[in-house]
Amino acid sequence: MAGPANPLSILDGVRGADRIRSRRLSGGIATIVADATGLSPAERDELERDLKSAAAALPEVKEARVALTASQPARKLIAIASGKGGVGKSTLSANLAIAIARMGRKVGLIDADVYGPSQTRLLGTDERPTADAKRLNPVEAHGIRFLSLGQLVSPGHALAWRGPMASGALAQLIEADWGDCEILVVDLPPGTGDVQLSLVQKSRPDGALIVSTPQALSLIDATRAIDLFGKTSVPVLGLVENMSGYVCPHCGEQSDPFGSGGAEDAARELGIPFLGRIPLDGALREASDAGTPPAASDGPQSTAFAQIAAKLLEALESAD
Numbered sequence: 001m002a003g004p005a006n007p008l009s010i011l012d013g014v015r016g017a018d019r020i021r022s023r024r025l026s027g028g029i030a031t032i033v034a035d036a037t038g039l040s041p042a043e044r045d046e047l048e049r050d051l052k053s054a055a056a057a058l059p060e061v062k063e064a065r066v067a068l069t070a071s072q073p074a075r076k077l078i079a080i081a082s083g084k085g086g087v088g089k090s091t092l093s094a095n096l097a098i099a100i101a102r103m104g105r106k107v108g109l110i111d112a113d114v115y116g117p118s119q120t121r122l123l124g125t126d127e128r129p130t131a132d133a134k135r136l137n138p139v140e141a142h143g144i145r146f147l148s149l150g151q152l153v154s155p156g157h158a159l160a161w162r163g164p165m166a167s168g169a170l171a172q173l174i175e176a177d178w179g180d181c182e183i184l185v186v187d188l189p190p191g192t193g194d195v196q197l198s199l200v201q202k203s204r205p206d207g208a209l210i211v212s213t214p215q216a217l218s219l220i221d222a223t224r225a226i227d228l229f230g231k232t233s234v235p236v237l238g239l240v241e242n243m244s245g246y247v248c249p250h251c252g253e254q255s256d257p258f259g260s261g262g263a264e265d266a267a268r269e270l271g272i273p274f275l276g277r278i279p280l281d282g283a284l285r286e287a288s289d290a291g292t293p294p295a296a297s298d299g300p301q302s303t304a305f306a307q308i309a310a311k312l313l314e315a316l317e318s319a320d
Helices: 007-013 041-056 089-102 119-123 163-174 194-203 216-231 262-270 282-289 300-318
Strands: 020-026 029-035 063-069 076-081 107-111 130-132 135-137 139-141 144-148 183-187 207-212 236-242 274-278
Touching (some): 007 020, 007 029, 007 041, 076 089, 076 194, 076 216, 076 300, 089 107, 089 119, 089 144, 089 207, 089 236, 089 300, 107 119, 107 163, 119 144, 119 282, 163 194, 194 216, 207 216, 207 262, 207 300, 216 236, 216 262, 236 262, 236 300, 262 274, 274 300, 282 300
Parallel strands (some): 076 183, 076 207, 107 183, 207 236
Antiparallel strands (some): 020 029, 130 135, 139 144
């Protein structure tokens, strides 16, 4: 003879019922466990609210409790680095993250350039992240999620932080609620200091991408960044040559104010992949200042970033 039906079976008709993993009613207390993997903070709140409301409506229930669980997705972390500033690393980071997302991946971008965060300008939003249970909730823009210290401090204010404070800030950004992001792109500060070492020691990137201009001075510093990741056993996925050549918009003649081919030659000498070139382009500068990354649209600039992104993903898979 079948036993009495579970009153909580009514939850089968609630939106999100397929996420319920267990339900129990004891002493008037309904306890429901549901899987919230892949849901945004707002969607999790909605799921919890719907389940709690449906259970609390039952006459047998005095109190409804809902516990949400989530499995951590397999996530790759890519560090974007340069030995020196002014080589366009942040612009490349933003556009590569967007290009990867347009390939169907779920991508998060971390602006870890503690002393010069610029991703809020590049992505065109000053929206501040919210926080739940001491974890930050990334902001969405151009098909990716991102966090930047530029969202947390007033514009124009300097961050006079020593190494431990900067490293602690980076940890908060990485440990944020990235949901179902498959890839985290980390825009590092220039150089080979505390923030880079903290990232390697605590989060262990799956690979690093090095950005340089073609000129010898930039390549000297890029080589130091490559050496840092080599010494810490982080695979260097490749080298990108930024500001590579300039085509005059008036006469069409090409010139090379920073030289040409230096990064490709350096990559060959160092035995690392050369992923491609991004030309020096006034339109790219204007789009970046306006917060409209070229990778988010179609055109020659978007194609250049997409080609590098495809090679980067291929190198990342090969590094496994």
